[in-house]
Amino acid sequence: MIPLHYAPEVAAAKEAGKAIVALESTIITHGMPYPQNVETARLVEGDIRDTGAVPATIAVMDGKLHIGLTDDELDTLAQTKNVAKLSRADMAACIATGGTGATTVAATMIAANLAGIHVFATGGIGGVHKGAETSFDISADLHELAQTPVTVVAAGAKAILDLDKTYEVLETLGVPVIAYGQDMLPAFWSATSPLPAPLRMDTPSDIASAGQMRAAMGLPGGQLITNPIPADAEISAETLAPIIAQALNEAETQGIAAKAVTPFLLGRIFELTDGASLVANIALVRNNARLAAQIACVWTP
Ligand code: PSU
Numbered sequence: 118m119i120p121l122h123y124a125p126e127v128a129a130a131k132e133a134g135k136a137i138v139a140l141e142s143t144i145i146t147h148g149m150p151y152p153q154n155v156e157t158a159r160l161v162e163g164d165i166r167d168t169g170a171v172p173a174t175i176a177v178m179d180g181k182l183h184i185g186l187t188d189d190e191l192d193t194l195a196q197t198k199n200v201a202k203l204s205r206a207d208m209a210a211c212i213a214t215g216g217t218g219a220t221t222v223a224a225t226m227i228a229a230n231l232a233g234i235h236v237f238a239t240g241g242i243g244g245v246h247k248g249a250e251t252s253f254d255i256s257a258d259l260h261e262l263a264q265t266p267v268t269v270v271a272a273g274a275k276a277i278l279d280l281d282k283t284y285e286v287l288e289t290l291g292v293p294v295i296a297y298g299q300d301m302l303p304a305f306w307s308a309t310s311p312l313p314a315p316l317r318m319d320t321p322s323d324i325a326s327a328g329q330m331r332a333a334m335g336l337p338g339g340q341l342i343t344n345p346i347p348a349d350a351e352i353s354a355e356t357l358a359p360i361i362a363q364a365l366n367e368a369e370t371q372g373i374a375a376k377a378v379t380p381f382l383l384g385r386i387f388e389l390t391d392g393a394s395l396v397a398n399i400a401l402v403r404n405n406a407r408l409a410a411q412i413a414c415v416w417t418p
């Protein structure tokens with residue numbers, strides 16, 4: 118038996134057949150500092166409610182797989198130090214041993230699917246790291262998108278990653294990558310990039326229909342929706358390039374590896390931009406939450 122634990126608001130939404138949007142928790146524990154992390158989580162949940170859906174933040178707490186967190190649980194998780202970062206490889210072990218951990222994109226997709234939730238909003242997905250040709254560091258998020266039927270709304274992959282290789286791998290894995298409302302792929306802090314999007318859609322209902330068609334055809338896996346950051350929140354690629362280069366260089370000289378790489382880089386970029394990266398990050402997550410809620414609202418059960 119999987120110890121699924123529904124928050125009261127999510128249980129009521131399931132009962133009533135209301136639209137639900139999943140949210141990850143690694144962005145809270147490893148992606149942003151306290152207290153901005155919990156403040157952002159609350160704003161994002163509010164954005165989903167305002168758009169007519171119900172938010173379900175996913176986390177493992179004391180061996181229970183939580184589908185939705187109460188306000189107290191959210192605050193506890195946001196303040197807990199050294200929380201495990203869970204992906205496909207270690208999520209079951211954490212639950213079985215009564216542990217606590219935050220879910221990455223991969224683990225959140227698994228949980229959402231178990232709970233019958235089709236749509237999930239986040240900031241950025243993991244991808245192929247620069248230097249992956251020697252480190253083999255490719256996020257499990259990419260393989261999850263290939264096998265678990267959840268539509269993930271993100272702002273594109275971050276420039277800390279090798280963007281070309283990330284999208285090559287997604288193509289190889291058969292993951293639909295859909296840019297929302299534009300021809301080019303967004304690049305997280307920037308609304309656009311030099312990379313043309315494999316697919317473009319302009320309405321939430323087209324995105325929902327495409328996801329439902331995949332399921333009807335028996336194709337496994339989800340879809341990646343890349344939603345551009347709002348123009349007023351953008352940080353230019355030129356501003357960030359030297360900062361990213363410095364963070365990458367520090368990661369290498371300090372021997373940061375495996376699961377620690379992404380949180381280390383995000384933390385250094387936050388420090389090196391005096392927090393500006395966080396302001397942009399908050400704006401884009403909220404924007405993604407609103408689009409995810411619109412998609413969830415038109416997803417026919
Ligand atoms: N990218 C971001 N913010 C994040 C993450 C990625 O811009 O918080 C988190 C997500 O939880 C993602 C995870 O699933 O990092 C990827 O980690 P890794 O590269 O170790 O697979």
Ligand code: MN
Binds near residue numbers: 255257375376378
């Ligand atoms: Mn990795």
